[in-house]
Amino acid sequence: MADYDYDVLYLGSGHAAFDGAGMLTAKGLKVAFVEKEKVGGTCPNWGCNAKILLEAPAAIQRQIRDSKGIIAGDGSIDWAKNQAHKRSVIDDLPDILQNMFQGLGVTYLFGDGRFVDAHTVQVGDQKVTADKIVIATGAHSNILDIPGKENLSDSKAFLALEDMPKQMVVIGAGYIGLESAAMARAAGSDVTVVMHSDHALRPFYHKYVDQLIASMKEDGIHFVMNADIQAVQGSGDELTLKTDKGEFEADWILDATGRNPNVEDLGLDEIGVRYSRQGVAVNDHLQTSVDNIYAAGDVLDKKQPRLTPTATFESQYLSHLFLGDTKDAIDYPAVATNVFTLPRIAQAGVTVRDAQAEPDKYKVVEKDVMGDWYRQVDYEKAGQIALVYDKDQRLVGATEISDRADDVINQLLPAIEFGYTPDQLARLVTIFPSIGYTAYGELG
Numbered sequence: 399m400a401d402y403d404y405d406v407l408y409l410g411s412g413h414a415a416f417d418g419a420g421m422l423t424a425k426g427l428k429v430a431f432v433e434k435e436k437v438g439g440t441c442p443n444w445g446c447n448a449k450i451l452l453e454a455p456a457a458i459q460r461q462i463r464d465s466k467g468i469i470a471g472d473g474s475i476d477w478a479k480n481q482a483h484k485r486s487v488i489d490d491l492p493d494i495l496q497n498m499f500q501g502l503g504v505t506y507l508f509g510d511g512r513f514v515d516a517h518t519v520q521v522g523d524q525k526v527t528a529d530k531i532v533i534a535t536g537a538h539s540n541i542l543d544i545p546g547k548e549n550l551s552d553s554k555a556f557l558a559l560e561d562m563p564k565q566m567v568v569i570g571a572g573y574i575g576l577e578s579a580a581m582a583r584a585a586g587s588d589v590t591v592v593m594h595s596d597h598a599l600r601p602f603y604h605k606y607v608d609q610l611i612a613s614m615k616e617d618g619i620h621f622v623m624n625a626d627i628q629a630v631q632g633s634g635d636e637l638t639l640k641t642d643k644g645e646f647e648a649d650w651i652l653d654a655t656g657r658n659p660n661v662e663d664l665g666l667d668e669i670g671v672r673y674s675r676q677g678v679a680v681n682d683h684l685q686t687s688v689d690n691i692y693a694a695g696d697v698l699d700k701k702q703p704r705l706t707p708t709a710t711f712e713s714q715y716l717s718h719l720f721l722g723d724t725k726d727a728i729d730y731p732a733v734a735t736n737v738f739t740l741p742r743i744a745q746a747g748v749t750v751r752d753a754q755a756e757p758d759k760y761k762v763v764e765k766d767v768m769g770d771w772y773r774q775v776d777y778e779k780a781g782q783i784a785l786v787y788d789k790d791q792r793l794v795g796a797t798e799i800s801d802r803a804d805d806v807i808n809q810l811l812p813a814i815e816f817g818y819t820p821d822q823l824a825r826l827v828t829i830f831p832s833i834g835y836t837a838y839g840e841l842g
């Protein structure tokens with residue numbers, strides 16, 4: 399084997415890189431991360447962690463509101479303090495991660511990484527070589543190409559806002575758009591969501607999505623559907639979004655029209671790695687069109703949701719592959735996903751849409767979860783669950799809309815992934831009262 403600087407080099411230092419790297423250094427492999435921005439990538443710095451810290455007070459506020467005076471006060475949110483709290487929790491994460499991984503023997507190389515050839519990457523004025531290279535460069539926010547686009551802001555800027563805008567327009571109704579709209583509304587902003595179509599949250603059960611939108615409207619969020627977005631006029635905090643459905647004033651506009659894989663400026667064309675706007679093309683071993691180059695995480699062209707746990711799964715799979723622990727193709731498990739709005743919509747396994755498309759194979763059982771007294775503990779007002787069973791009566795999927803949907807779907811995940819039989823389910827003696835007990839009660 400040629401003498402390379404590293405056994406495995408990752409382009410990027412997010413979950414798609416770091417979750418598998420420790421396994422490699424533990425077996426004596428030389429590993430490096432190339433990072434051009436913040437150690438840890440999107441999730442800890444301007445994704446999941448930042449988002450859930452800023453969202454948490456909204457969930458408490460909702461409980462206060464729905465407790466109908468049991469908990470006194472209006473639950474209003476001090477956004478500036480909320481931001482300060484978020485910073486105090488996450489600002490040290492890059493240093494913590496860097497120290498931890500350096501302690502495990504990983505080298506960090508800071509700068510823009512770009513392929514020179516299949517085994518060589520240029521980082522600043524340094525050239526480094528590696529036996530295997532993993533493209534783990536993630537994705538970035540799409541910004542609409544319209545006049546005035548310089549006045550559009552992305553989710554990274556939203557999660558760093560020091561002051562909550564009084565009037566905010568959100569373009570797009572994917573999970574980032576709706577979660578941001580809900581957070582902003584809870585913090586007192588007058589929010590309008592402008593959508594290109596009339597379909598929000600496409601991968602989720604449309605009936606529950608409609609219920610969510612109705613609930614968000616009750617909370618005072620305005621929705622404009624089927625709008626052709628034309629331009630942003632004005633500057634600073636005096637902006638107007640022009641559409642064919644009218645003009646919408648705002649002091650801040652969030653462009654939440656999607657995320658694009660980071661495939662540009664990596665030198666992929668020069669070395670023959672195939673990719674498209676959907677991401678880097680890989681085979682079922684996450685191997686690109688160049689033998690020694692692999693890809694993982696949000697940069698992949700894949701059907702699985704672009705989430706941290708999928709990036710983690712892929713990163714760990716690649717490490718097992720590199721160590722020779724497996725030769726098998728990647729076998730994705732049921733992936734649990736959640737929209738962090740209130741109510742939440744969470745799902746795992748076979749979706750309602752897929753089940754309804756194959757009625758010979760699946761049966762969908764829908765229930766109103768409010769039939770369980772436990773739902774009153776958190777002052778929940780409404781909720782439904784759709785359970786998908788296969789022909790052997792095994793649970794293969796579930797989707798819930800409720801304030802505790804994420805917890806319920808997490809609880810049901812092992813049953814979905816491992817196909818528990820009724821006898822096995824009966825052996826799960828969970829804590830009572832708890833959302834876990836309630837979740838399994840849904841199956842009764």
Ligand SMILES: Cc1cc2nc3c(=O)[nH]c(=O)nc-3n(C[C@H](O)[C@H](O)[C@H](O)COP(=O)(O)OP(=O)(O)OC[C@H]3O[C@@H](n4cnc5c(N)ncnc54)[C@H](O)[C@@H]3O)c2cc1C
Binds near residue numbers: 415437
């Ligand atoms: C607002 C928001 C909220 C989210 N909420 C959730 C959530 O609640 N739950 C969840 O599971 N997922 C969530 N996600 C998705 C999650 O953050 C991503 O799936 C995850 O971070 C993907 O990890 P990754 O390692 O593939 O990419 P990233 O974490 O994006 O890491 C890629 C890294 O590569 C670096 N890089 C890129 N190009 C180069 C280059 N040429 N040279 C050197 N370095 C480079 C980047 O700087 C970055 O640090 C959210 C995302 C966003 C934006």
